[in-house]
Amino acid sequence: MNKQWITFANEIKELYKKDFVPLHEPTFDEMEIEFVTDCVSSGWVSSVGKYVDRFEKELAEFTGVKRAVAVVNGTAALHIALKVAGVQSNDEVFMPSLTFVATANAVSYLQAFPHFIDVSEVTLGLDPFMLEEHIKDIGEMQNGHLVNKQTGRIIRAVVPMHTFGHSVDLDPLIELCERYNLVLVEDAAESLGSYYKRKHTGGFGSVSALSFNGNKIMTTGGGGAILTNNDRLADYAKYITTTAKVPHRWIYEHDEIGFNYRMPNINAALGCAQLQKVPKFIEQKRQLAEKYENIVKCLDGVTLFKEPVNTKGNYWLQTLVLDQKQNRDNILDFLNESGVMSRPIWTPMDELKPFENMPKADLTITKKLKNTLINIPSTPLKVK
Numbered sequence: 001m002n003k004q005w006i007t008f009a010n011e012i013k014e015l016y017k018k019d020f021v022p023l024h025e026p027t028f029d030e031m032e033i034e035f036v037t038d039c040v041s042s043g044w045v046s047s048v049g050k051y052v053d054r055f056e057k058e059l060a061e062f063t064g065v066k067r068a069v070a071v072v073n074g075t076a077a078l079h080i081a082l083k084v085a086g087v088q089s090n091d092e093v094f095m096p097s098l099t100f101v102a103t104a105n106a107v108s109y110l111q112a113f114p115h116f117i118d119v120s121e122v123t124l125g126l127d128p129f130m131l132e133e134h135i136k137d138i139g140e141m142q143n144g145h146l147v148n149k150q151t152g153r154i155i156r157a158v159v160p161m162h163t164f165g166h167s168v169d170l171d172p173l174i175e176l177c178e179r180y181n182l183v184l185v186e187d188a189a190e191s192l193g194s195y196y197k198r199k200h201t202g203g204f205g206s207v208s209a210l211s212f213n214g215n216k217i218m219t220t221g222g223g224g225a226i227l228t229n230n231d232r233l234a235d236y237a238k239y240i241t242t243t244a245k246v247p248h249r250w251i252y253e254h255d256e257i258g259f260n261y262r263m264p265n266i267n268a269a270l271g272c273a274q275l276q277k278v279p280k281f282i283e284q285k286r287q288l289a290e291k292y293e294n295i296v297k298c299l300d301g302v303t304l305f306k307e308p309v310n311t312k313g314n315y316w317l318q319t320l321v322l323d324q325k326q327n328r329d330n331i332l333d334f335l336n337e338s339g340v341m342s343r344p345i346w347t348p349m350d351e352l353k354p355f356e357n358m359p360k361a362d363l364t365i366t367k368k369l370k371n372t373l374i375n376i377p378s379t380p381l382k383v384k
């Protein structure tokens, strides 16, 4: 490997003062121990207890939405977000091909079909202009619904995903949703603390999903949340994720097939402590991005991905953008062998076996980006 990359790897190890630097680790202190200990001492560690209500209330405040419903993980949050948004079996749902598999899986749980759209190089997320072109190609309005002329299926919703904590260009997407009667459901799993035009991501869609998996900007161990400004959808999400039980002091009556997706109290206790630190984590991640930008300057043919205009990103995962002359796999081999954990972006959904026959648009940018993006260590860090 050339000298530039050896220097780069060494600088990262120096920055973190470690011989092996993981991609992303959770950060805890006494506060998490205190909250979780309190939860265990109370005996209420499972499906009842005060931390779930508190976490939901604080999450809604933090994200500026009316309601939050805490669930077991981000995938479950997406599943229920899509369900309450009205996605039905045999519908199609637009989404980027360049996303984590959960986005496509959640649509499939409802016997609906993901329909893959290209992404923008500026945001790394769904490209509203490519989507519009594609709709003009394959879509037709029938009885107030957008129908895919090639499959005859209704296209019900659009799921943008805010890649690595950087918001997609939401205004033109919202305009398309209005024009073509599509429901907007945001996959905000990576974008807690990220803003589009000063409004928190996840607050634009009819419903949105967050994730608190161990590698996300904050964690509850495993966890997720559904966000919405609509009380009716929030109430339905709460009810359907808690076994669809009809409220009663002692009768077990369930009047619909429900899910056991409720976040346990002990996870919510961890979440209440972590949420208080998200502003600090974001500050540190943004400083880390500045630091990396300087270090990356010594690499030829490489830049650090920066937040698009009109957005403020949480910089959840720091991202190297290689020009097409660079050999991604050699770089990944070298960094990982040097103790600097690094990963490529996901394999695009249209290339995965379960989704290879799903409808899709032209995916030129997706195919380019899949070989040119590398995530580097991103654990929040005091750099100054």
Ligand SMILES: *Cc1c(COP(=O)(O)O)cnc(C)c1O
Pocket: 073, 074, 075, 076, 078, 099, 100, 102, 103, 161, 187, 189, 190, 211, 212, 213, 223, 224
């Ligand atoms: C993490 C993630 C999810 C799912 O979250 P889990 O909590 O792991 O189920 C969904 N979508 C995206 C884009 C993610 O990064």
